[in-house]
Amino acid sequence: MIRMATVRRxxxxxxxxxxxxxxxxxxxxxxxxxxxxxxQGVEAVTLRGVGKDVGVSRTALYRHFADKSALLxxxxxxxxxxLRLALVERWEREGKGTAGFxxxxxxYVQFAVNNPSxxxxxxxxxxxxxxADPELTEEGAAAFKVLVDALVEQQAQNLVRRDEPLQLAxxxxxxxxxxxxxxxxxxxxxxxxxxxxxxxxxxxRTRTGIATNR
Amino acid sequence: MIRMATVRRxxxxxxxxxxxxxxxxxxxxxxxxxxxxxxQGVEAVTLRGVGKDVGVSRTALYRHFADKSALLxxxxxxxxxxLRLALVERWEREGKGTAGFxxxxxxYVQFAVNNPSxxxxxxxxxxxxxxADPELTEEGAAAFKVLVDALVEQQAQNLVRRDEPLQLAxxxxxxxxxxxxxxxxxxxxxxxxxxxxxxxxxxxRTRTGIATNR
DNA sequence: ACCTGAACACCGTTCAAGT
DNA sequence: ACCTGAACACCGTTCAAGT
Numbered sequence: 001m002i003r004m005a006t007v008r009r010x011x012x013x014x015x016x017x018x019x020x021x022x023x024x025x026x027x028x029x030x031x032x033x034x035x036x037x038x039x040q041g042v043e044a045v046t047l048r049g050v051g052k053d054v055g056v057s058r059t060a061l062y063r064h065f066a067d068k069s070a071l072l073x074x075x076x077x078x079x080x081x082x083l084r085l086a087l088v089e090r091w092e093r094e095g096k097g098t099a100g101f102x103x104x105x106x107x108y109v110q111f112a113v114n115n116p117s118x119x120x121x122x123x124x125x126x127x128x129x130x131x132a133d134p135e136l137t138e139e140g141a142a143a144f145k146v147l148v149d150a151l152v153e154q155q156a157q158n159l160v161r162r163d164e165p166l167q168l169a170x171x172x173x174x175x176x177x178x179x180x181x182x183x184x185x186x187x188x189x190x191x192x193x194x195x196x197x198x199x200x201x202x203x204x205r206t207r208t209g210i211a212t213n214r
Numbered sequence: 215m216i217r218m219a220t221v222r223r224x225x226x227x228x229x230x231x232x233x234x235x236x237x238x239x240x241x242x243x244x245x246x247x248x249x250x251x252x253x254q255g256v257e258a259v260t261l262r263g264v265g266k267d268v269g270v271s272r273t274a275l276y277r278h279f280a281d282k283s284a285l286l287x288x289x290x291x292x293x294x295x296x297l298r299l300a301l302v303e304r305w306e307r308e309g310k311g312t313a314g315f316x317x318x319x320x321x322y323v324q325f326a327v328n329n330p331s332x333x334x335x336x337x338x339x340x341x342x343x344x345x346a347d348p349e350l351t352e353e354g355a356a357a358f359k360v361l362v363d364a365l366v367e368q369q370a371q372n373l374v375r376r377d378e379p380l381q382l383a384x385x386x387x388x389x390x391x392x393x394x395x396x397x398x399x400x401x402x403x404x405x406x407x408x409x410x411x412x413x414x415x416x417x418x419r420t421r422t423g424i425a426t427n428r
Numbered sequence: 429a430c431c432t433g434a435a436c437a438c439c440g441t442t443c444a445a446g447t
Numbered sequence: 448a449c450c451t452g453a454a455c456a457c458c459g460t461t462c463a464a465g466t
Binding site for chain 2: 041163168171174179181187188193205210
Binding site: 260261262272273276281282 | 457458459460461462
């Protein structure tokens, strides 16, 4: 688990001569990478820089991660965990109905807009790791499951048409993911409306598209 | 313009000693970069490699492009041009109605699936160029305009509800872009249905969402 | 004008050596 | 076990020098 509240020290950690780094170096490295990603983007992450931020040599990281892409995949995994928590929180708080579902869609887009670089790493990780990363895959699937479950529940309440839930979920996911990516890439600026406005409009049109036939 | 049919020579072009490269080095560099992108992905593009493919030194490129990101932005621009042509072709061939619109959506997703790395460059270019690239922006806007025009025309035919066309277009774009990105990232594999099946389903649900109130 | 090789400041990764 | 510095093979970019 990562504490988002902790502020990173601007100076490298003091090196007590002749001593090793404290035991929990792995989360410290992950936190440092995440911090750099959020402040300067993925491309600013270097093993040398991460090491220096934590107060450790540039090759120390290889004791805890196979390589740089493994570090970034760990960051991605943490992102899917955060996203999942944000989604369930909204869905349950807003009452597990049409309003809650729309709110969940808004929360998805908001997460991406608030953590653009982190979001990019989450969905860019598929290129990084040629070999399948089971832990990352699982965390991504867990986030997706929140969406599927919400649709199944709405079908049970007769709010959503009885199509294949997986296909419905992929449809919705594509839409919010598309809005998120376009927003992050700055492609929604030239319009007068805000990202939030577009997301709300899109969720409303989608609702009409997936509602039960009256 | 880039001829997609030309096959790149596997060996570096012969260097006739004491002679400069032929006059049209710029398109040759762009073609070489595009070829590497399609075969091995963006990260495989190096200025040294591109130069060698064309039979030129690694710094020759700087005569025709400001830097590496300028080369990639040129690739992105070419991609938007190709995408636009693919979209209008479908829209006009399939009869500028509901069928044509669905077909245009399919063409969009197909383009991305058939040119995954190229598509990624098109939408990753916003990170590359901090300074706004007017030519790239214009080419992207031209592709988007095809979508907006198609919606306006359908509104005139009373096929689509009379919302703000720009917002409708952004909604549709987000959806197909989302499907395209998820497909490219390999996140639609674990499902039984194909990408095409999902795209068709999504376009059908979207049609219901944006249709005029009967 | 257009192209070249040498040089510079980076990067990820490996590895023998230290404690 | 865990960490280190030196070394290796890359990379984009700059620049004086060639034709």
